[in-house]
Amino acid sequence: MPLNKLIQDGDNQDLTQERFKATFDTDELAAVFNGGEDRLQRIREVRDELTKRGHLFDALPAAHRTRAERMEDVSRKVRNSAQGFQMTRKMKSDFFEFASLYSEYETNFFIHNFLRFLHPSNYSLLKNLMENVSDFADFTNNADMLIITRDVMGIEGFPLALHNLMFVPTIQNQADDEQQEWWLMDALQGKIIGTYAQTELGHGTNLSAIETTATYDKSTEEFIIHTPTTTATKWWPGGLGTSCTHVILVANLIIDSKNHGLHPFFVPIRDRNSYSSMPGVRVGDIGTKMGVNCVDNGFLAFDNYRIPRRNMLMKHSKVSKEGVYTAPSHPKVGYTTMLYMRSEMITHQAYYLAMAMIISIRYSAVRRQGEIKPGTQEVQILDYQTQQYRLFPGLARCFAFMTAATTVRQMTESCIKELSHGNSDVLADLHALSCGLKAVVTHQSSQSIDQARQGCGGHGYSDASYLPTLYTCSVGACTYEGENMVMLLQLSKYLMKAAAKAEEGAVMAPLVAYLAKSDPIENGDKYGKLLNHFEHVARHRVMHAYRQMIEEEKQGIERDYAFANHSVDWTKAARAHTKLFIARGFVKKVQEVSNEAVRDVLNTLAELYLSYELIEMSSDLTTNGYLPETEVQQIRHQVYDSMRKIRPNAVSIVDSFDICDRELRSVLGRRDGHVYDNLYKWAQMSPLNQKNLPHVEKYLKPMTSKL
Amino acid sequence: MPLNKLIQDGDNQDLTQERFKATFDTDELAAVFNGGEDRLQRIREVRDELTKRGHLFDALPAAHRTRAERMEDVSRKVRNSAQGFQMTRKMKSDFFEFASLYSEYETNFFIHNFLRFLHPSNYSLLKNLMENVSDFADFTNNADMLIITRDVMGIEGFPLALHNLMFVPTIQNQADDEQQEWWLMDALQGKIIGTYAQTELGHGTNLSAIETTATYDKSTEEFIIHTPTTTATKWWPGGLGTSCTHVILVANLIIDSKNHGLHPFFVPIRDRNSYSSMPGVRVGDIGTKMGVNCVDNGFLAFDNYRIPRRNMLMKHSKVSKEGVYTAPSHPKVGYTTMLYMRSEMITHQAYYLAMAMIISIRYSAVRRQGEIKPGTQEVQILDYQTQQYRLFPGLARCFAFMTAATTVRQMTESCIKELSHGNSDVLADLHALSCGLKAVVTHQSSQSIDQARQGCGGHGYSDASYLPTLYTCSVGACTYEGENMVMLLQLSKYLMKAAAKAEEGAVMAPLVAYLAKSDPIENGDKYGKLLNHFEHVARHRVMHAYRQMIEEEKQGIERDYAFANHSVDWTKAARAHTKLFIARGFVKKVQEVSNEAVRDVLNTLAELYLSYELIEMSSDLTTNGYLPETEVQQIRHQVYDSMRKIRPNAVSIVDSFDICDRELRSVLGRRDGHVYDNLYKWAQMSPLNQKNLPHVEKYLKPMTSKL
Incomplete structure (x- = not known):
């Protein structure tokens, strides 16, 4: 048995010869790189589970799709991988058995990301589990999540990425118990989709310059959310462009003309049925970027938009009906x-x-x-x-x-x-x-x-x-x-x-x-x-x-x-x-x-x-x-x-990095080394190989065709 | 009059203040950077001409288009800018007067690129002019061409870029007189569109490894062009993907089993009327790249495809009817x-x-x-x-x-x-x-x-x-x-x-x-x-x-x-x-x-x-x-x-670089400094701001909508 475990018949000969030179066991180094033998084992287990689910993958590379097509594709995968995972034996049988296989942190995050499409009869079970691990909410260890994301969705993001990474954890960390009762289950099930809206068009790392205001109106017990200038427009939050129904909004809390600094608010921005923006809300996509274009980064502005008092996240800071402000006990919680x-x-x-x-x-x-x-x-x-x-x-x-x-x-x-x-x-x-x-x-x-x-x-x-x-x-x-x-x-x-x-x-x-x-x-x-x-x-x-x-x-x-x-x-x-x-x-x-x-x-x-x-x-x-x-x-x-x-x-x-071809998405990096034949195949899929391209029909043919 | 000539009322105040600090005349430095006062003058003159032609430009930034839409847009511009330029006074009046304004090199290149849509009555005039400057064919000075390309087409290329840069000059430099008579005018007028096909899928800079063969068949007086392996597939030539009807093919010349090394051949690859590939030719687009995606880089392979003997470019090397090979006198001509x-x-x-x-x-x-x-x-x-x-x-x-x-x-x-x-x-x-x-x-x-x-x-x-x-x-x-x-x-x-x-x-x-x-x-x-x-x-x-x-x-x-x-x-x-x-x-x-x-x-x-x-x-x-x-x-x-x-x-x-906003294509770099309002406007044009996006309709709404 050669030390390199990836050798297969029919591979490119140069690559096979390289592999025969190995002076160490690739599985051993794989365990070191991937965080231990157990972890490597788990990675391979999840990968095998995924392999059984052909519908999670597809033959057309992302490069051959338009941005909208890629967004569609990756959204489909998010749903399918979550639903697909319900079907695995381990997860269907018993949550607690399942949970015992993982560290508490991992369980927590796994639930966040992949169990949101559970049948309602399992909610109470899920809720119990959540409570058991809530002390560790901060960790949101993404071990399994990461394997699935990398393999199925790839590295360019997806519309719910910030929902998972920032929206749900912020509710868990900064909403009080009652608020969590209201929002958390909907968020975990994807009935509401959110992101974290902090950065503004004119203001990045210097948080003290953020302009958006949430002014308390005692008379109606509401906050008036407002974007006073163009530069105060929220800019960049992932998923905001097209996908979110809600945001955690970071805004200056104003009570009786006094600014109490930045606080988080739970703000609905789009109708959950129609996806139309709420009256008083301007929201949309900010266009393409150098990369990560499966994330729909967006903009968001408010014109004196009202939300109830209790939409301020109140685990740490509070505002009473009367407008009395209570500061948090630990100012560094946000770090x-x-x-x-x-x-x-x-x-x-x-x-x-x-x-x-x-x-x-x-x-x-x-x-x-x-x-x-x-x-x-x-x-x-x-x-x-x-x-x-x-x-x-x-x-x-x-x-x-x-x-x-x-x-x-x-x-x-x-x-x-x-x-x-x-x-x-x-x-x-x-x-x-x-x-x-x-x-x-x-x-x-x-x-x-x-x-x-x-x-x-x-x-x-x-x-x-x-x-x-x-x-x-x-x-x-x-x-x-x-x-x-x-x-x-x-x-x-x-x-x-x-x-x-x-x-x-x-x-x-x-x-x-x-x-x-x-x-x-x-x-x-x-x-x-x-x-x-x-x-x-x-x-x-x-x-x-x-x-x-x-x-x-x-x-x-x-x-x-x-x-x-x-x-x-x-x-x-x-x-x-x-x-x-x-x-x-x-x-x-x-x-x-x-x-x-x-x-x-x-x-x-x-x-x-x-x-x-x-x-x-x-x-x-x-x-x-x-x-x-x-x-x-x-x-x-x-x-x-x-x-x-x-x-x-x-x-x-x-x-030994133990990353499979499907996850690698590279014709040059194929395990079997058959680079050239597959470059040729890859090229055939380019949409420019279709007939009747507009630039040819409208502009080139009229020049070249013989009358 | 301030030393900085770009100051205008209504600009961003910070930018205006910066400009008032100038210790030198921006027009003076602009002349130094742009190659002298005359050159600067000419740049501005061409730019003013372009400004009059609104149809050369459009409001939707390239980033908001799909690749096929961008190819269409840039092809339209290539045609319009060439046709548009026929209308300028200088060029309409008299070619020789026009030519006198430029160096010989410039004239040559200008003709190549922008006069190909001339009325047939001017052909002989054009031909005279070409002959006068043919000694300088190598130079193809792109002075004016560059101004127009940068301003109208931008820096990401267009389907005829390699036609201009490589195909036409190669005919001029390496085709003999009779061959130029056959091909050059068609090429200059865009009746045939070509590129230069040298690099192969498995072979880049090391030309000696190129595999494509052109074997002379005495009996029919033809070359048989053949791609013996996948790695011999021509790969990367710009314009080859969808736009070219012809290529200059670099292949090993074989006569009676003897390899005489690489030579250029004039090879039709697509029908000029239908744009279908010729029988025996496989050609297409190789897909997207990190950038420069308005160029359709392509692949090309031949299955014993026949071309007449006289399609070998014979200014320097020759093959007679009888298959007698004559080597070039100056081997370094190609440098x-x-x-x-x-x-x-x-x-x-x-x-x-x-x-x-x-x-x-x-x-x-x-x-x-x-x-x-x-x-x-x-x-x-x-x-x-x-x-x-x-x-x-x-x-x-x-x-x-x-x-x-x-x-x-x-x-x-x-x-x-x-x-x-x-x-x-x-x-x-x-x-x-x-x-x-x-x-x-x-x-x-x-x-x-x-x-x-x-x-x-x-x-x-x-x-x-x-x-x-x-x-x-x-x-x-x-x-x-x-x-x-x-x-x-x-x-x-x-x-x-x-x-x-x-x-x-x-x-x-x-x-x-x-x-x-x-x-x-x-x-x-x-x-x-x-x-x-x-x-x-x-x-x-x-x-x-x-x-x-x-x-x-x-x-x-x-x-x-x-x-x-x-x-x-x-x-x-x-x-x-x-x-x-x-x-x-x-x-x-x-x-x-x-x-x-x-x-x-x-x-x-x-x-x-x-x-x-x-x-x-x-x-x-x-x-x-x-x-x-x-x-x-x-x-x-x-x-x-x-x-x-x-x-x-x-x-x-x-x-002082003297690059205008239209050419710069950057919201951040605007002359007036009104960055934020225009980032907002730019974002509104993102196609993801349309209604009924597939990923929302198919995958997100079913999750969020209340039953």
Whole structure:
């Protein structure tokens, strides 16, 4: 039995030969990458269940459809996958038995997303289950949901995505018991469909500038929702464009001319029968974007639109009939969803990157082009050092990012638990870390995907490769959920405080303790050495930015302006700090792997990761005489050496991501390597291959036809 | 009269205030950027002519159309703009008068593209004119064509793009006189529509691997065109998908089982009346791509398809009735088109980048977000140093790249002239340079456009910004016309030879003479100093790569493999060499500008360009003790200082690109700065704002509607 479990008769011979070179068991590495053997098992189980449901899939690739057709297709799949899943044995038999198979978090989310079409007789059962897990509502662990979404719906979203991610959880977290009684079951069953409407046309990350108002009218016990300017139009919420009947609206609460700040309101916007917008509501789609076009992002404006007092979500803040306002007890409650979303984003990015790596590395083994020595055979493009340099650092980043994602999710879960006990000690540390990770991982993933795409030449530019979709989805995350530059500056402000403590010799949080250390004289083992280099760069950049700023302050410039004057240097410091965290985590993870052959291959990937990232920051390795040029040169050679070592295992490594063809949606990345025949088949489906195209009939034929 | 000529009443106030800060006359800088006052004048003249033709434009943005609708729209525009232009006074009156207004090259191209709908009585006149300029057929200068294409059709192509760029010029250059008599007039009039079919599904840049055959059959005096494998299918030619009736096919010429290598053939593929494919021909569209979807790239395969002997283009090579082959006298004839295409690509990239800069910088002056000091007013995002760092290096690159484009075009024109006199001395130097420029400029432009897009936050991700289109068009050029990594390796091979000469002390071509110099002790003036730094980095990288390779050779590794083992280092050397060329050209250009105020602003941009690119390569500035860290630090400060100096002029600089709103197609980049109202209007046009969307009717309403 070969170590690579994907070998099949009839595959492309180059790919099969690559697979025979595997020095490790692909199932073993698959378990490591996918979060353990049990998890891998579950992924395969769900996938097998899906395979039985042919109606969930279809033969026409999304690229050959118009946007409206894709919206239709993906909506059909959302319904079918939910209904389809009711039919599985496990779920039909007994909810509690079913629930016992999962962690509490998973059960909760599974119910949210896939049981909403249950027969009414099961409602009470469902409700019980909900209550049992309601403490964990924040987590909405999307383990199974993610498998199904990726496989059936793909990565470009669907009209109910924000309903699941934001609307339902917000009701659970911020509506009081009575309100949940009113709304939650309808929301869970999809009888109302909602989204979360916060961002405005003229206002993004700076929430304090949001203009929409909810003014309390004592006389009628209503809020008057109003959009005072064009810039106050809600803009971007997913699903708002065409799909939502309701929104959670974030608006300034005004009582007796006093602004109490932003609060969430439960607002009906479309009639549930006709889908016409309510009188006083202007709502619609905002058009196409660079990617993710199966989500109908929308706009929303109100003209003195009235909702009952009790449509304000009142779990934390309250307004009485008389207009008396009660503030929330824990102002930081709102942070948890955001932290959780960001930690999930890291996982998504690692996944997008993994897909891009499967596609580009398999294709690079199949594609032969050019000769290293003229007159010899055309070589697999994976043999070119330049191609390895494009792809393998991204391959190493997959593992580094997936590890960081797991770590930060665990930290987030633990932080949220602490918060629920009133302990917010680690919140600031974690928030800063999640800002940095969000920025670095989204940026580097999209860069590596771009390189993978370009590494596939012309075919990488075709939608048949799926690489353009992966890129546009990945790079979008550089902007949403906190624009990357803003994220880095938030981390910088945290580092600024840490640097001050380091200068003072004060006690430091573990994540920043290295700032107070000196450059080591003894370097330790191989990993220890390289991690010391990361520390040196991060420390140098942070302390340098800090000291420059302090210098300016001494010249009479206020702190905020001194910070702003050095913000580019601060962002560079923030990146180095984040990379140190990722590097440390990756090294730790590798050392924990018990299977020796898998550990060997991960060691090589970690070596590549560390040396590559250091070379990317190499201008700071020689600062203060830290490293001699010869050692920098050695690290550079380490990059190339690691690439050479990875080369024979490259295909088997991407095979271990355990992503099937159906989920991959890429002609170039097919498991069997039969790229060219299938590119030809893919092309035949292009709608431009139909007869009587308007541009030909109206404009070209009249030119060319002989009279 | 304010120095900025774009100020108008009623504009966004922030933008107007920016414009009042201009320290130079925007018309003066516009002339510099656009190639002189005459050229600027002509651009505006053509634009005014176009403005009179409302039927050339329309209100519905391309983003709101399906691909087939966009193909229809752009085909309509191609016809209308050609017909429309017949109506202009200058062109109606007298061809020779008209021709006298232009350079010979321009006339030639203008005729190709816009006079093909002439009344038959003018054919002989046209033919005379063609003959007068036929020596210059290679140039196909696209000056006016470009203005019209950009303004009317936009940057995403049209079905006749390759007809104009490749099909007609190939007939002119490679068909003999009799063949031109047969085909050229039909091609010029669009009675036949063609493209250039070279690349195959399994074979890109390595032409020697092309499989398609044209086997001569003496008995019938025909060639049998055949596609022996799936991988031999022609793939990618623009216009082939749905629009072409003919192609220039590149195939292996086989006579009596002997392969004479690749030759061009004139091959009908579709019936001119019905547009059905000919029997024995399989042709169609290859589907959507990341961008440029108004071009119908296609596939093409032949099953023993016969064409007459005289359909082989026989200006250079010939096959007699009896099957006797005559080889061409000048084997390098084919290089000229490629050189010209690449020099044109540099211009296009500078233009895409200029558009992205207009959009992002105007929007950054209009957009206010966040406070530098909490509690103060929200600031224009252009005031953030991090935003300036995202945008201003790209702004400087616009000028650097436009200058490089002009230089390399002039070099190309002069090289082609020399070639026509049998002198190919500079061909190798120019070819190497054009490879490097193509790779560096496309890569850096797409990167800067990406930064500009991300700098616009969420709205930059919307197609309303036009930035996604600019990015996908720009980044596509990293792949087509020679994949960038291959380009850099071609330049590297040239540098490898130059390095050997430098080691030997042999005479060097001017572009590489610096390789034999030592690091200077005296540094010269400010520019001299910075250019010396560029030389140091390029020299260090080239010579280091070379010496590593020689070391390996000494250990018995063959040259080709030793080169391959260091190819990543070689690509880095090739980039540094190219950047040196761009930097030198930019400095020279700036020093030639006579208007002092304009020269001042260009000086600041050049300073930024030089210091920014040096910092990007700063790890090599300290090698061999070349620069102390303190001086590197000074260069870094120079970046920030230059950005501060550019800030007040930033809007006026982009205004000077002289690209009008209609051409810009961006809601964010509007001249008047009325971004938000127009984003709202743009969104209303989304087709998803129609009633009765299938996904809502079929899948959402059944969930939400109350029974």
